[in-house]
Amino acid sequence: MRQLALFALLPLLLVACADQQEAKTAQPDVNAGKAMAAAHCAGCHGLDGRGIAPGIPHLAAQVDEYLFASLVAYREGKRIHAALRDMTKQLSTKEMHDVVAFYSTLPPLEAKTDKKALTLSPYEKGKAATKVCASCHGEDGNATEPGMPSLAGQQPRYFVSALMAYLHGRRNISTMETMLRGLNPVDMEHMAIYYASQTPVRRGSPAVGDPAAGEPLTARCGGCHGAHGVSHDAMTPTLAGQDAQYLVSAIKSYRDQTRVHDVMLDDNTDQEIADIAAFYATQESKAAESGPVTVHELSAKCDRCHAPGIENPTMAIPKIHGQNRDYLIRALRAYRDGKRGSSLMHNMSLPYNEAIIESVASLYANQDAR
Numbered sequence: 001m002r003q004l005a006l007f008a009l010l011p012l013l014l015v016a017c018a019d020q021q022e023a024k025t026a027q028p029d030v031n032a033g034k035a036m037a038a039a040h041c042a043g044c045h046g047l048d049g050r051g052i053a054p055g056i057p058h059l060a061a062q063v064d065e066y067l068f069a070s071l072v073a074y075r076e077g078k079r080i081h082a083a084l085r086d087m088t089k090q091l092s093t094k095e096m097h098d099v100v101a102f103y104s105t106l107p108p109l110e111a112k113t114d115k116k117a118l119t120l121s122p123y124e125k126g127k128a129a130t131k132v133c134a135s136c137h138g139e140d141g142n143a144t145e146p147g148m149p150s151l152a153g154q155q156p157r158y159f160v161s162a163l164m165a166y167l168h169g170r171r172n173i174s175t176m177e178t179m180l181r182g183l184n185p186v187d188m189e190h191m192a193i194y195y196a197s198q199t200p201v202r203r204g205s206p207a208v209g210d211p212a213a214g215e216p217l218t219a220r221c222g223g224c225h226g227a228h229g230v231s232h233d234a235m236t237p238t239l240a241g242q243d244a245q246y247l248v249s250a251i252k253s254y255r256d257q258t259r260v261h262d263v264m265l266d267d268n269t270d271q272e273i274a275d276i277a278a279f280y281a282t283q284e285s286k287a288a289e290s291g292p293v294t295v296h297e298l299s300a301k302c303d304r305c306h307a308p309g310i311e312n313p314t315m316a317i318p319k320i321h322g323q324n325r326d327y328l329i330r331a332l333r334a335y336r337d338g339k340r341g342s343s344l345m346h347n348m349s350l351p352y353n354e355a356i357i358e359s360v361a362s363l364y365a366n367q368d369a370r
């Protein structure tokens, strides 16, 4: 039975293959493609291949196999876009090859170069944004005033979530809340990457308890906060080297519910808290990030595939130099959020993904298309 079914299908399969084969080998008709583009695509992509509005990709000089694969992906619903899905359903394979041949053979577009966008990394933007914090949190996030938390080397996701907690009143500290009004999540990521890369300096504030008595009490804490309080989890704060008075007040704030969080242990006595704080305050700390990351370091990763002239026989790699910035941002978010499947694309689950996406998009958008 099964064999029979296969037999019946075989001719169909062969025909389908032959059809594809033919479409591939037949020379595409650039003039027919141009007429098609003028009638159906130019309203959005221009006849020169320039997207007419932010968020619409430039198609000029784009790799033809990539353009073709994109159209197929829209048609099959693997890339989601209602208008393009409807449109591609109307096009034959031949018409797709023609219109793609037209756009891919157009000359590359000129980009307006914005030098500032080329050179400013999230790290540098963060450094500039944290100037206003230095009066309390110290240069580079190493605070000196007793009771004031250091931010140097802190874990980035925790940093952002702490800012959000102040901003939304889940931590009731009005000085911080007023400081933070007007910051958006991308600004916060910039600051997070800057502080995470700073070397923490051990605090010299007076001890509040007995470190030796505190050490055994921290056995229950290490599973989350790391050995000796150096966290390796972006959501969990590093405690090592933090100011002892601040640690005391932070631990108590969970107990007293002025900070609300469901995972923290908060059943210690005042003396135990003082001893725990003394232990952590005297531990050697370590920065969450190894060092400042420039935009060019980030893009070096991408250029392994996307640099002009790189050809890969196994996959169609799009050109991204000179592409529309808003479109690049949309595309990268789509990969990150799993809305645009690609077997290899982009591990964007970094703590600073929005900041990095925006910087990398600016970098490529402001380079000449090639």
Ligand code: HEC
Pocket (backbone or CB within 6 Å): 036, 037, 040, 041, 042, 043, 044, 045, 055, 056, 057, 058, 059, 067, 068, 070, 071, 079, 080, 081, 083, 084, 087, 099, 100, 318, 330, 331
């Ligand atoms: C109504 C506006 C509109 C029209 C008309 C339109 N497009 Fe698009 N096109 C878009 C937008 C918006 C995107 C980006 C969608 C996304 O984010 O995936 C896009 C994406 C594409 C892409 C993917 C490019 C890339 O870099 O991944 C291709 C290829 C494409 N369009 C080809 C065409 C062709 C060929 C036509 C005409 C047959 C056409 N489009 C008509 C708006 C349009």
Ligand code: HEC
Pocket (backbone or CB within 6 Å): 129, 130, 132, 133, 134, 135, 136, 137, 148, 149, 150, 151, 159, 162, 163, 171, 173, 175, 176, 179, 180, 191, 237, 249, 250
């Ligand atoms: C006027 C002094 C002051 C300024 C300026 C200030 N902060 Fe704070 N910040 C504090 C105090 C006090 C705390 C501790 C509050 C608490 O106990 O929850 C704090 C706590 C924090 C925390 C939580 C630390 C932790 O380990 O949980 C973060 C993150 C933070 N500040 C970031 C910032 C940033 C970013 C800026 C600049 C935009 C800034 N602060 C400016 C006084 C300040």
Ligand code: HEC
Pocket (backbone or CB within 6 Å): 149, 158, 161, 162, 217, 218, 220, 221, 222, 223, 224, 225, 235, 236, 237, 238, 239, 247, 250, 251, 259, 260, 261, 263, 264, 265, 276
């Ligand atoms: C199940 C994981 C977990 C355990 C166990 C745990 N913590 Fe935490 N701790 C966290 C997380 C997550 C946060 C961040 C909470 C927030 O966002 O307010 C935190 C926050 C803190 C803070 C605030 C740091 C700052 O910079 O403001 C201190 C202090 C702290 N923990 C101490 C301890 C101590 C001491 C213990 C052991 C008695 C402990 N924690 C056990 C997960 C844990």
Ligand code: HEC
Pocket (backbone or CB within 6 Å): 057, 069, 298, 299, 301, 302, 303, 304, 305, 306, 315, 316, 317, 318, 319, 320, 328, 331, 332, 340, 341, 342, 344, 345, 346, 360
């Ligand atoms: C291993 C090779 C490889 C690396 C490394 C790589 N890419 Fe890609 N990239 C691809 C391929 C292949 C596609 C096409 C995937 C698809 O069909 O959606 C793509 C697609 C894209 C697109 C969509 C372009 C468009 O026109 O829609 C953008 C934007 C992009 N990559 C940016 C980046 C950035 C930024 C980095 C570095 C953080 C990067 N890529 C690293 C191979 C790579």
